[in-house]
Amino acid sequence: MTTYTLHLPRDARPGDPAALEDAELVKDAFSWGAFFFTFLWFFFHRLWLAGLAVLVLVFAFGGLMQVLNVHEAAGTVAALLLQVLIGLEANSLRRWTLSRRGFVLADVVTAADRDEAEAKAFARWLSQRPATLAPRNNPATAPVPSTLRRPDPVIGLFPDAERPR
Numbered sequence: 001m002t003t004y005t006l007h008l009p010r011d012a013r014p015g016d017p018a019a020l021e022d023a024e025l026v027k028d029a030f031s032w033g034a035f036f037f038t039f040l041w042f043f044f045h046r047l048w049l050a051g052l053a054v055l056v057l058v059f060a061f062g063g064l065m066q067v068l069n070v071h072e073a074a075g076t077v078a079a080l081l082l083q084v085l086i087g088l089e090a091n092s093l094r095r096w097t098l099s100r101r102g103f104v105l106a107d108v109v110t111a112a113d114r115d116e117a118e119a120k121a122f123a124r125w126l127s128q129r130p131a132t133l134a135p136r137n138n139p140a141t142a143p144v145p146s147t148l149r150r151p152d153p154v155i156g157l158f159p160d161a162e163r164p165r
Helices: 019-020 033-038 037-042 050-067 073-099 114-126
Strands: 002-011 023-029 104-109
Touching: 002 019, 002 050, 002 114, 019 033, 023 073, 023 114, 033 037, 033 073, 037 050, 050 073, 050 104, 073 104, 104 114
Parallel strands: none
Antiparallel strands: 002 023, 002 104
């Protein structure tokens, strides 16, 4: 089972089906596309700043290996490890970019594949009731009767311990 995160625009109301048109579902796992295609994967997903940063990192790393005159086998292993790091962090950078664009994390689901994760996340989103349809007799929002109000302001961290006996 793989974990997926659902990201929606910041102004999306719970249960609103129109918000799902702009939804992004991001897999929380190793990205083979980013491992093999590095910055091209980032550009394909429209992650411009992250893609440019990875592009600069890959070329700077290659240049550093040339300047340090690292043995070819060691340089290949180091480049492979860099690719592994990029594959591990690619989806995290995708989530970071989505948050910069105004998307918020709406849900986290676990599923066998992307289609199942999308069905679960969208079903959860659509089953939420909007805040405007909340019941009116909510005891947490009911006004407090004046007989239950404390006449003096509370001073200190533990006002219950200060009650007169």
